[in-house]
Amino acid sequence: MRKLIYGMNLTLDGYVAAAGDDIGWGGPPSPELFQYWLDHERASGLTLYGRKLWETMSSYWPTGDQRPGATPAEIEFARNWRDTPKVVFSSTLDGVGWNARLVGGDAIAEITRLKAGGGGPMTVGGATLAGAAMRAGLIDEYVIATHPVLVGGGTPFFSALDGWVRLDLLETRTLPGGVVVTRYGTRR
Template identity: 75%
Template structure:
């Protein structure tokens, strides 16, 4: 069974995006950017909700060709393009690159993908992750907490019917007061 991780940048008050989908508070240090790049390099398949897909696909397919692209950005862009991706959306009509579109039942497709052989999967986008979280499909949470209070927006965690007990796997600090905590779902 494939492992599914939900990892995103999060404000200290628990939001992945501030009101208006503002992500300006989550600019990574070089060290944190490399950590995210290494995650992408180790991911067998990335699962994206529509909004995160639109944000990522508007920049990363050609980011390595932009004037002034750093070596780290060039590496991330290459890794991102090479990584197989699945986009879940009922409104998106086409995707390109190394990407497949799913317009039907996201939970059923994620369950099917988890049962396949293959490398680890990452899920991104709070709405898509919330559906997987409610159905108990997430094996690991990688929470990259930034020292900022944004006061509202898109929450990292969704409301749940039952508790989910977790075991701490790792903590790590990054520059600028950013803290990574990784937890595994206790089964």
């Protein structure tokens, strides 16, 4: 069975976006944080996106390696992003490109089917999609890059759950700028 990993940058008070879908609170990532996420993405065999995160990522990364001043890590991230198979879950999009396929139906059924298949780990991005997978008990690992900023509200990383989920700490790493990366595995 494939592992499903949910990871994102978030504020110290637990939000992936401030009010109004503002993701500017983190500023540009340090080279170390960017490299961490690049390594995380390289390890993924399939990326699952909700509509909002898909629109953000697909508006930049298809040509991110061609932008003036792109760093070697950004060039590699763009190439990896294009090459990694993706599934986009949306009932409002008409189509997707860049090595992605669109699923407009039951996201949980499709994620469950994908987990049961073979292949490397899958990553899920987008708080709404990940929240549904979280409530369904499908997340195996959480990767949290906590930034030292409080925004007071917005889109939370964790969704409301019906019960407790016990986790085991797998990794803690402190990066420049006071960012702390933690990885937790779900106890089964």
